[in-house]
Amino acid sequence: MYRQLFARELFNDLDRFQREMSSLFEATAGRGVARGGYPALNVGLSPEAVEVHAFAPGLDPATIGVDLDRGVLSLSGERVSPLAAKPSATEGDGEAAAQPAASVASAGKTIVHQRERFAGKFRRVVSLPDDIDPEQVIASYKDGVLRVRVKRRPAPQPRRIDIH
Amino acid sequence: MSTTAVHTPATDAATVSASTSATASTQAARRRDDYAIQPAVDVIEDAQGLTLFADLPGVPREQLQLRVDQDRLVIEAEMQLDLPAGLAAGHVEVSRQFYRRAFTLSKELDADQISAELNHGVLRVRIPKAAHVQPRKIDVKLS
Numbered sequence: 001m002y003r004q005l006f007a008r009e010l011f012n013d014l015d016r017f018q019r020e021m022s023s024l025f026e027a028t029a030g031r032g033v034a035r036g037g038y039p040a041l042n043v044g045l046s047p048e049a050v051e052v053h054a055f056a057p058g059l060d061p062a063t064i065g066v067d068l069d070r071g072v073l074s075l076s077g078e079r080v081s082p083l084a085a086k087p088s089a090t091e092g093d094g095e096a097a098a099q100p101a102a103s104v105a106s107a108g109k110t111i112v113h114q115r116e117r118f119a120g121k122f123r124r125v126v127s128l129p130d131d132i133d134p135e136q137v138i139a140s141y142k143d144g145v146l147r148v149r150v151k152r153r154p155a156p157q158p159r160r161i162d163i164h
Numbered sequence: 165m166s167t168t169a170v171h172t173p174a175t176d177a178a179t180v181s182a183s184t185s186a187t188a189s190t191q192a193a194r195r196r197d198d199y200a201i202q203p204a205v206d207v208i209e210d211a212q213g214l215t216l217f218a219d220l221p222g223v224p225r226e227q228l229q230l231r232v233d234q235d236r237l238v239i240e241a242e243m244q245l246d247l248p249a250g251l252a253a254g255h256v257e258v259s260r261q262f263y264r265r266a267f268t269l270s271k272e273l274d275a276d277q278i279s280a281e282l283n284h285g286v287l288r289v290r291i292p293k294a295a296h297v298q299p300r301k302i303d304v305k306l307s
Contacts, residue, residue, distance in 0.1 A: 057285030144221035144285015
């Protein structure tokens with residue numbers, strides 16, 4: 001069902017524009033798995049609103065930035081890795097995870113077997129259609145997905161003008 | 165950018181309905197190798213055990229399945245996004261709704277003592293090493 005909802009439509013205007021935007025900002029996105037880096041983005045349109053989903057697990061909600069400026073929505077923040085390394089005197093053939101606050105037992109040496117998750121600062125931008133209402137933006141963060149919903153202004157109804 | 169015309173989906177299959185997607189097609193889909201996303205993981209071993217972090221954005225607690233099958237740890241999960249009705253695709257980078265990844269556990273690990281927590285889409289799994297494997301100091305008595 002999800003596959004049907006968000007089926008790829010290759011030459012949609014919004015999609016093409018987003019790819020161009022992504023390539024402009026690639027340098028700031030950092031190393032990531034998805035195209036454009038972390039977090040991966042889905043954008044959907046309904047007649048009432050634009051829905052943006054950023055797949056950004058592991059963030060502190062207080063540090064997420066959602067900004068709207070002249071039709072460009074900017075999502076920014078920082079993902080701190082539990083592997084954050086600090087220089088420490090640890091022997092052995094692995095990386096040191098020395099932060100006491102990290103949720104990894106740090107007594108003695110540690111070995112990092114795999115490190116695939118993104119860590120660091122990120123920023124992704126989405127260019128929104130002209131008919132959005134910048135006063136009507138709702139953002140929420142649930143299960144690691146940042147959802148931003150921007151309402152669209154209703155299309156003006158055609159009016160008939162009387163001739164006297 | 166000029167106003168994007170609302171892209172009417174070519175088929176109404178694209179309109180959201182409170183999913184009753186045929187289970188037969190879901191099961192057929194599950195057999196394909198590419199139906200699931202392999203979540204990114206960090207795996208760290210320390211003297212006491214193994215810690216694994218997996219990125220599972222969009223997965224609530226009730227859609228996560230973690231199981232240990234002999235010496236394999238299997239993570240399976242499904243996204244639940246509550247999409248509004250009538251949503252048409254704009255830009256899509258995540259098109260699959262399932263996560264699946266399996267790991268082989270070394271014999272040193274005590275899988276019965278596994279613990280896990282899910283927070284903001286990040287799964288943290290902790291598996292201690294079996295007691296007999298942990299470093300112990302052995303006292304040597306002098307006769």
